[in-house]
Amino acid sequence: MKSKLKVLISGTGFAGQGHADAFRAYGAEVVGIVGRTESVVKEVASKMNIPYASTDWKQALKDCQPDIVSIATPGGAHYETIIQAIEFGCHIFSDKPLTHSGESAVELYELAKRKNIKTAFASSFRYMPCILHAKELVASGAIGEPVEVECISHFNLERDIPFGWSHRKEDGGGRLNNNFTHMMSIVTSVIGEKILAIIGEVRDDMGKAPIVDGVHNFKTRRDFIPKDINDPSLKWGESNVEWSYTVMAKLESKIASKPVSVLFKHGGLNPRFHEEDHIVFYGTKGAIYIKGHYGSGPLYLWDQNKTWKELDMPENITANQPEVEGDTQRNWHYLVREFIKDINGEKVAPYQTFKEGSLYQQLIDLIRKNNNWTDVNYLQ
Structure with a gap:
């Protein structure tokens, strides 16, 4: 034994x-x-x-x-x-x-x-059931050759959450570290692991956050938001990391003749309208739409009938999921x-x-440089 x-x-x-x-x-x-x-x-x-x-x-x-x-x-x-x-x-x-x-x-x-x-x-959000389902559908040719992916999310995080590691680049904070890593993992799991090119822009919408003692658990930090945010005795820490990002990438797919374009759009502090966070995989013959920022579902397929149809989860995927609560x-x-x-x-x-972990960290460093802009003042 x-x-x-x-x-x-x-x-x-x-x-x-x-x-x-x-x-x-x-x-x-x-x-x-x-x-x-x-x-x-x-x-x-x-x-x-x-x-x-x-x-x-x-x-x-x-x-x-x-x-x-x-x-x-x-x-x-x-x-x-x-x-x-x-x-x-x-x-x-x-x-x-x-x-x-x-x-x-x-x-x-x-x-x-x-x-x-x-x-x-x-x-590890690549293991969401709907993401695994999308992977099977794309591999089977259900949408033809994949051509484009769209990932849109708005988290509406509280601006007054206590200052901590999430506000500091040197401590591993920022939305690229803590959201983009999951999103890139999700998309590569479905399309293909080879990332060919990337470009991006980041923005710090936070600025500062109140310094509060006693926060030990990231999940309960909202409980420590000061009741009076205008209290003159409050101390403040300055954010030095992004809370919103827009990233575009090109991925290689074994079943696509051209690189697949990907858009990642995330607003950490921005409110979503209704339940509009989504992931969409577009192909030459159809598309897959998954509700939720991390692909919580349900999943819809646009097929030759030119309509969106909600699909049931295949039994093989359901049976292989751990039986625990919470994504x-x-x-x-x-x-x-x-x-x-x-x-x-x-x-x-x-x-x-760690191969992917180190690759993603290098991508994040490149995106954070924010040096992809072309000055067009001379055209005006």
Whole structure:
């Protein structure tokens, strides 16, 4: 009988707890958890029945001797944590973004590859059922040759959420790190993994945010919005990262004779009209429309009858979905399942690794340069 794989978690918030649940669901033993604040990490460890809690990552690696580490902190805290895990020979499951910069992300990818470390990069909304359905439809020729993809989303995030890592480029914040990574993963999973070209524009609509103590969990940060935002005693932090972006890309597809054009349009602070967030795959013979910013569904097909028809989910896709609540948690479960199978020597479909994580970080660096504009003043 195989011994259980031992997992050490970095991060005590929503992601850390979610990763722990996912690894346990597929037979791994969560042997420890590490966080910044001693009282918080002890509380989470107790709540989740994790036997070891610490604020010292390097010591935790020595004490727990894990087979796998799960990185569930903001991207700015990943680099040293992952470097040390690689030195210990651990396989690594990392949430997105991989790091705060393309240069450091490439370094981690190359180091893990040299050390023969297995890695997983959790831009995991590609495992949404409707996205998997779209992938099957496109591959079967249901829309002919794919020619264009459109991804539109508006999140209407509160402008007064407390200042934190999401406001800082150096900490892994920004909408490219925390939205675009998922969107690019979704589109490449359906169209093809080869990204040929990219151009983009970013905008910081936030400016500043109130500094508030006590925020430990990203998912509950809204609970800490000051009741009086005009209180003169409030302190403020300045955002240095994008809250909206527009990106265009060209992808290679095995079933298309020309590069496929992709538009990613995201407004982190802008309100959506009704439920208009969507993903659309256009082809020479039809189109696929999926409601929701991450493809939550339902899915509609425009076919030779020139009408939109809602399609039922194929049984093979439904049967292969982890039986857990919540899209984010279900997608973590899906990727963790594949990762563990791979580590155990079982055959699995390709999944995203530090290769994609480092590529996406380099793309984000390029987009953030905002140097794609052509000055046309001389024409007027």
